[in-house]
Amino acid sequence: MRPDQNDLDEEIRGHLALSVKERIERGEDPKAARLAALKEFGSVMLTRDSMRGVWRNRWLDMAEALGQDIRVALRSLWRAKGLVATVVVTLGLGIGANAAIFSVVRDVLLRPLVNRDEDRLIYIRQSAPGLGAENTTFSVPEIADFQSRVTTLSAFGDFSTIDFSMIGFGEPRMVKAGVVGGSFFDVMGLRPVLGRLLNAADDGPDAAGVAVLTYRFWTASLNGDPSVVGRTLRLGSRSATVVGVLEPSVPYPADTEIIANVVTSPHHLGATMVTGRTHRMTELFGRLAPGATLEAARAELADVHAAMMREHPEAYPAQAEMQLSATPLRDQITAPARTILLVLLATAGVVFVIACSNVANLILARAVRREGELAVRAALGASSGALRRTLLGESLVLCGAGAVLGVLLARPLVAVVARYAARFSVRALDVTVDASLLWVGAGLAAAAAVLLAYIPRLPSPQAPRGLGLASGSARLTPGTNRRLRVFAISQIALSFVLLAGAGMLVAALIALQAVNTGYNTRQVLALDVPAAVGDVSVQAIDFYQEMVQRIGELPGVEGVAVGTFVPWRDAGSFGPGFPFAVEGYTGANGEENPHARLRIVSPGFFAVLGVPMVTGRDFTAEDRRESELVVIVSQSVAQRLFPNGNAVNRKLWWTDPLFGKPQPRRIVGVVTDVDDENVVRGPALTIYHPFQQMGVAGRLFVHTSGDPYALVPPVRKIIRELSPNQPVERAATLEDVRAEVLAPERVNAFVFSGFAGVALLIAVVGVSGVLAFSVSARTREFGVRVAIGSTPRRLLVSVLSEGALIVAVGIVAGAGGGYAFARLAASYLENVRLPGALPILGAAAILAGAAVLASLMPAARASRVDVLQALRLE
Amino acid sequence: MAKKPDDRRLELLQGTLDMLILRTLQWGPQHGHGIGQAIRAQSDDLLKVETGSLYPALHRLEKRGWLKSEWDVSEANQRAKYYRLTATGKTQLSRERDRWSQLVNAIGRIMNPAPAGKE
Numbered sequence: 001m002r003p004d005q006n007d008l009d010e011e012i013r014g015h016l017a018l019s020v021k022e023r024i025e026r027g028e029d030p031k032a033a034r035l036a037a038l039k040e041f042g043s044v045m046l047t048r049d050s051m052r053g054v055w056r057n058r059w060l061d062m063a064e065a066l067g068q069d070i071r072v073a074l075r076s077l078w079r080a081k082g083l084v085a086t087v088v089v090t091l092g093l094g095i096g097a098n099a100a101i102f103s104v105v106r107d108v109l110l111r112p113l114v115n116r117d118e119d120r121l122i123y124i125r126q127s128a129p130g131l132g133a134e135n136t137t138f139s140v141p142e143i144a145d146f147q148s149r150v151t152t153l154s155a156f157g158d159f160s161t162i163d164f165s166m167i168g169f170g171e172p173r174m175v176k177a178g179v180v181g182g183s184f185f186d187v188m189g190l191r192p193v194l195g196r197l198l199n200a201a202d203d204g205p206d207a208a209g210v211a212v213l214t215y216r217f218w219t220a221s222l223n224g225d226p227s228v229v230g231r232t233l234r235l236g237s238r239s240a241t242v243v244g245v246l247e248p249s250v251p252y253p254a255d256t257e258i259i260a261n262v263v264t265s266p267h268h269l270g271a272t273m274v275t276g277r278t279h280r281m282t283e284l285f286g287r288l289a290p291g292a293t294l295e296a297a298r299a300e301l302a303d304v305h306a307a308m309m310r311e312h313p314e315a316y317p318a319q320a321e322m323q324l325s326a327t328p329l330r331d332q333i334t335a336p337a338r339t340i341l342l343v344l345l346a347t348a349g350v351v352f353v354i355a356c357s358n359v360a361n362l363i364l365a366r367a368v369r370r371e372g373e374l375a376v377r378a379a380l381g382a383s384s385g386a387l388r389r390t391l392l393g394e395s396l397v398l399c400g401a402g403a404v405l406g407v408l409l410a411r412p413l414v415a416v417v418a419r420y421a422a423r424f425s426v427r428a429l430d431v432t433v434d435a436s437l438l439w440v441g442a443g444l445a446a447a448a449a450v451l452l453a454y455i456p457r458l459p460s461p462q463a464p465r466g467l468g469l470a471s472g473s474a475r476l477t478p479g480t481n482r483r484l485r486v487f488a489i490s491q492i493a494l495s496f497v498l499l500a501g502a503g504m505l506v507a508a509l510i511a512l513q514a515v516n517t518g519y520n521t522r523q524v525l526a527l528d529v530p531a532a533v534g535d536v537s538v539q540a541i542d543f544y545q546e547m548v549q550r551i552g553e554l555p556g557v558e559g560v561a562v563g564t565f566v567p568w569r570d571a572g573s574f575g576p577g578f579p580f581a582v583e584g585y586t587g588a589n590g591e592e593n594p595h596a597r598l599r600i601v602s603p604g605f606f607a608v609l610g611v612p613m614v615t616g617r618d619f620t621a622e623d624r625r626e627s628e629l630v631v632i633v634s635q636s637v638a639q640r641l642f643p644n645g646n647a648v649n650r651k652l653w654w655t656d657p658l659f660g661k662p663q664p665r666r667i668v669g670v671v672t673d674v675d676d677e678n679v680v681r682g683p684a685l686t687i688y689h690p691f692q693q694m695g696v697a698g699r700l701f702v703h704t705s706g707d708p709y710a711l712v713p714p715v716r717k718i719i720r721e722l723s724p725n726q727p728v729e730r731a732a733t734l735e736d737v738r739a740e741v742l743a744p745e746r747v748n749a750f751v752f753s754g755f756a757g758v759a760l761l762i763a764v765v766g767v768s769g770v771l772a773f774s775v776s777a778r779t780r781e782f783g784v785r786v787a788i789g790s791t792p793r794r795l796l797v798s799v800l801s802e803g804a805l806i807v808a809v810g811i812v813a814g815a816g817g818g819y820a821f822a823r824l825a826a827s828y829l830e831n832v833r834l835p836g837a838l839p840i841l842g843a844a845a846i847l848a849g850a851a852v853l854a855s856l857m858p859a860a861r862a863s864r865v866d867v868l869q870a871l872r873l874e
Numbered sequence: 875m876a877k878k879p880d881d882r883r884l885e886l887l888q889g890t891l892d893m894l895i896l897r898t899l900q901w902g903p904q905h906g907h908g909i910g911q912a913i914r915a916q917s918d919d920l921l922k923v924e925t926g927s928l929y930p931a932l933h934r935l936e937k938r939g940w941l942k943s944e945w946d947v948s949e950a951n952q953r954a955k956y957y958r959l960t961a962t963g964k965t966q967l968s969r970e971r972d973r974w975s976q977l978v979n980a981i982g983r984i985m986n987p988a989p990a991g992k993e
Contacts, residue, residue: 003933007955011906014954015925018907021950040925047926054933 002055008048016041065386069393077397083366084398087359090762091402091448094355096409097348097755099440103410104417105341107431109334114249116189120288122153123252123332124301126280130321131577131595139280139315140273142308146284149304152297153286157187160282161254162265165530165727168233169222173727174530177211177235178259179268185212187287188249194218195229195244202261209240209264215248217257233258240264250427252333253283277315278656285329298326317579337421337428340748344417347498347755354494354759356448357487358766360455363395364484365773367455392453399452403445410437420747455483481774485806488763488770492810492851495756495763496843497818502756503839505749512742518674518681519567520610521734523558525708526566528729529719530698541692543722545621547700548602550718556706561609562602564697567676567734568741574598580687582641583651583664593655596637596685597677600694606632606671608703609734614638616648616669623690629665630693634686638670652687665689679741708733760850763810768854771803775858782865792863799862803855804848811844884920891923891931893974896940896959896967903946905954906932932957940966 003011016037023033041047077084112118124146128136137160138146147156158181166175182203190197193215202210211233213222222228231242240260262268272279288297305324309316316322327335367374374387414433421428529547544562552560565574577595603619606612614635623630631652638647647670653662671688675681691697704711712731719728732740739746775782782795886894898904898912909932910923935941940963948954959967 010953011929011955014905014948014952015907015929017952018905018948018950018954021952022911042924042926047929050926050930051933054930054937 002057002060003051005052008051011051012041012044012048062389066389066393066396069389070397072390073393073397077394080366083362084401086765087362087398088401088405090355090359090765091399091445092405092409093758094348094352095403095406095441095444095448096413098345098352098444099406099410099437100413100417101341101345101348102440103414103433103437104421104428104431105345106436107418108337108341108421108427111427113330113333114190114247115329117287118189118330119328121187121189121329122286122288122294122297122326123329124284124286124324124326125332126305126322126324128320128322130317130319133320136322137280138282138284139277140282141275141277142280143282143284145308146301146304149307150286150297150300152289152292152300154289155183155187155287157181157184157285157287158282159184159253159259159285160268161256162267163530164235164260164264165725166233166235166258167725168231171727172725174528174729175258176254176256177264178254178256179262179265180259181262184259184285185246187285189287190249191247192244193247194226195242197244197246198259198261202263205263205269207261207263209235209238209261210243211235211240211258211260211264213242213245213258214251214256215246216251216255218245221257235260235264237266238264248430250333252329277312286326294326294328301326333427341421344751347501347752350494350498351755351759351762352444354491354762354766356451357491358762358769359398359448360452361484361487361766361769363391363398363452364455364487365769367391368773368777388453392449395449395452399445399449402448403441406445407438407441410441420751484770484773488766488806489810489813491759491763491766492807492847493814493817495759496811496814496847497821498752498756498759499843499846500814500818500840502749502752503842504836505745505752507836507839509742509745509749512679512745515680517567517679517734517738518611518672519734520703521738523703523705523708524609524734525702525704525711525715525731526569526734526737527700527702527712527715527731528566528698528727529700530727530729540695544602544691544697546722547719548604550722551700551702551715554711554714554718556704557702557711558705559604559608559703561605561607561701562691562697563605563699563701564600565676566699566730566737567674568679569730569732569737570699571677571741577685578654578656578659580652580654580656581662594640594685596633596687598654598689599676599686600689600691600697602691602697605688605701608701609674610703611674612672614670614672615646616667618669619688619690621692624692629663630668630690631665632669632671632688633667634673634684634688635670636673636683637685637687638667640685679738760846763847764850764854767803767806767851768858770806771799771855771858772861774802775799775862778862779865782862783867783869786865786867792865795865796859796863799859800852800855803851803859807848807851811847815840883922884917886921886923886927890974891927892935893967893970894921894923895928895931895935895957896963896970899941899957899959899963900967903956903958905946905948905956907954908948909957935963939963 019037019040020030020033023036024030028036038044113121115121124138126136126138126142127134138158143156143158146153150156160179162177162179163174164177165172166177180198182198182200185197186199192212195212197212198210201207213228218224218228228242229244233240233242235258242258246259267273273281286297288294301324305322309322374390377387377390378384411433414431414437418428418431421431548560548562551557564570574597577597579593579595581593601619603621603623606618616632619630619632633647633652641647641652642650647667650667651664652667653659653664655662673681673684673686675684676686677684700715702708702711702715709731715731716728719726785795786792894913895909898909898916901912904912906925906929910925910928913921913923932941932943936943936957940960941957942960943955943957945953946956
């Protein structure tokens with residue numbers, strides 16, 4: 001319908017042709033006829049314009065004009081490939097990082113769980129801040145109390161974690177298994193992908209042993225084999241039939257391979273478990289009753305908990321300050337990742353701003369060079385809208401290319417960020433890439449394009465500053481110069497904040513790695529050789545003694561010992577410690593018994609791990625079950641409870657009901673403190689028992705003079721010879737265990753250093769670009785200065801000091817802004833820390849050094865200005 | 875109304891061009907040049923439509939839906955754009971014709987009862 005340019009032209013041509021033809025037919029001379037027809041017609045251009053004017057539509061016209069401008073922009077940018085490459089790469093990095101992190105944030109923090117009515121699902125936690133225990137979990141009697149008294153929750157689901165040695169899928173090995181009551185899957189609102197899940201009929205001590213496989217285990221280890229349903233597994237001493245496979249869902253509270261009913265775990269059926277109010281090992285979930293709110297449930301749970309504490313004061317020592325909390329399951333699952341992801345998002349945003357401001361600098365410099373062209377157009381009557389559109393065309397092309405690169409980069413980046421975030425939330429493992437990534441990238445690019453088009457100042461048509469500008473030389477106006485500097489300064493300021501933050505993380509990591517753990521970490525190999533806890537049978541003891549002896553005969557082995565606890569790797573698995581009492585020690589009035597960690601070790605344990613004895617003796621093979629009960633204590637125990645005397649030969653006993661009747665044990669030795677729970681050592685009250693008196697332990701430590709990992713195959717062979725079904729797992733030196741524990745810190749430091757590095761690079765390019773531009777625009781000034789006697793050296797210094805000033809102002813602004821931001825953030829987030837002096841000074845030094853380097857090239861160019869050429873420029 | 879003979883041509887009244895175009899097309903499709911010629915011939919050369927007004931007017935009427943256009947080859951073997959009256963165009967023509975006769979009537983009543991002298 002809407003005629004295009006050709007259409008209009010042809011219509012007019014047709015008119016003229018008919019008119020000419022008619023005149024010729026009337027007998028006019030062809031040439032004269034042509035002239036007469038044209039004369040009669042009037043202005044072809046005006047007529048055509050008013051014909052087109054009839055069809056004008058504001059938006060279509062603008063789009064058409066913009067398309068025109070984009071074509072012009074493509075041609076003119078083709079001549080500035082260096083600029084285009086810099087801008088596109090810078091924007092691409094900024095857009096890619098943001099789009100990737102946004103995808104992960106959305107999937108980890110915002111996506112609903114697969115659980116049915118997931119917003120009604122809550123997680124209940126008991127904690128004991130007084131003992132430093134964030135999660136004490138619940139005991140069976142406690143859960144029974146909640147079930148009988150709470151009405152705002154329609155049902156409770158319970159989940160406890162236990163290690164089984166599993167036979168049935170390949171080699172015998174240890175698996176982490178969930179043990180759940182019959183209501184668990186119904187409360188969680190999960191469905192099977194194969195077979196069925198567990199229900200009320202599977203609950204209780206008389207049911208048959210059944211287990212459900214988790215989706216990840218089924219797909220990763222069993223290749224999604226549909227024939228698993230019906231297979232029988234051996235779990236420790238019991239057996240269980242696989243009845244189904246769970247749908248993919250967030251494994252919480254623990255990522256297990258199988259989930260079984262209580263009958264598979266003899267421990268769960270024992271009296272300790274069923275009646276011990278302080279035997280806490282079960283996690284608790286609840287579903288809000290119809291109509292009940294989270295607040296109401298919280299209030300009721302708190303009331304019931306308070307009543308329980310009043311009724312059973314012995315199970316809730318005042319010193320423990322036990323508390324109860326209830327959170328929506330999704331919040332609970334995403335909480336550890338929330339802060340880190342939000343910080344990451346903010347960091348990516350800052351990098352994007354730095355990238356944009358750097359690009360703005362480049363565009364601004366380019367616009368100044370084009371001022372002549374724009375001034376001519378303005379003088380010829382181009383509206384400011386048309387000029388803006390020209391600039392918008394260019395920035396759209398640049399940002400569009402940046403967005404394409406960004407989206408291409410974002411796909412692999414999502415995988416990297418997701419793997420990183422998976423350390424904080426299992427949900428990150430399921431992050432997907434979808435079209436919203438494109439939208440985010442396009443949105444960011446459009447925002448950047450509009451921003452960039454509005455940054456350069458337009459030449460005013462009222463006061464065109466002479467056509468001399470059209471000669472092509474750039475001259476810096478004070479206003480433009482100030483803008484360039486403001487952008488450079490903001491880049492420096494933001495980079496400084498990122499560098500200081502990254503510096504803080506790196507400093508913390510270095511401090512963690514430099515910490516002396518008190519162990520010989522390099523030459524000790526730790527292996528899991530699991531056994532049933534508390535097994536003091538002769539066979540079990542013999543097995544371990546035989547194993548220690550035979551491994552000790554291997555070449556290069558300097559010592560072998562058995563323990564219960566691989567430092568750091570097993571952190572938390574023994575709970576927060578147990579109360580004990582000491583002969584002849586009465587605490588101040590009202591003071592509770594002290595708590596200590598319980599560890600079970602074999603003779604030689606301390607020597608193998610490099611922990612020196614302070615006084616007394618090590619355990620020996622003579623410390624048997626039937627001989628005198630003995631213990632070794634850590635230095636902290638000795639100093640705290642026997643401040644004035646020797647601890648050796650004094651007696652102590654556990655007071656926790658778990659240990660039954662208190663049995664006094666004689667202290668035979670004191671060892672230096674080691675902290676096997678925390679990589680950064682704190683004072684640790686630890687009481688060691690000889691394994692013949694407390695049961696075998698399941699962890700093997702081998703001290704070797706050679707390569708520790710070379711010992712793994714012979715050690716495994718020896719153990720298999722002694723017991724073919726014995727799992728042997730997770731061989732690692734203590735050094736590597738520590739590295740694994742520190743991995744999140746290391747990755748944090750690495751990721752933020754990466755961001756800070758990118759920011760630094762962009763900022764350096766920015767400063768260098770501003771100075772280079774300032775130098776090139778002032779070539780004439782420099783020429784004049786040299787001509788009237790200034791030395792090149794002074795020009796060099798003046799440019800360098802210009803750079804130094806930008807950096808100095810940027811660092812001060814960054815420090816001020818960063819401090820203000822940290823204060824602001826601290827009011828919304830927990831754990832906001834300010835970097836120490838060292839990272840701040842380090843960041844400042846790095847920035848200053850980089851900026852001086854960046855200034856050198858433009859400065860050198862200023863000092864080499866050729867006087868004659870410079871003066872001839874105008 | 876005595877004028878010099880070479881200046882006897884009349885200026886088109888504001889708003890009448892559309893009506894004249896519609897009226898002209900009532901005899902059948904025609905191209906722009908033909909419409910201009912027809913108006914001129916029908917008015918005994920008294921009315922001459924400027925191309926600068928005619929063509930924008932044609933496009934305006936087409937945009938309103940009163941005309942439809944299509945390319946065709948003219949009797950003189952020249953490709954030209956032919957305009958044709960649409961159904962709504964016909965309604966519009968009768969509406970404009972009514973308004974025009976009312977206007978002529980009204981002005982006539984003012985001008986005729988009191989025959990004035992020369993201006």
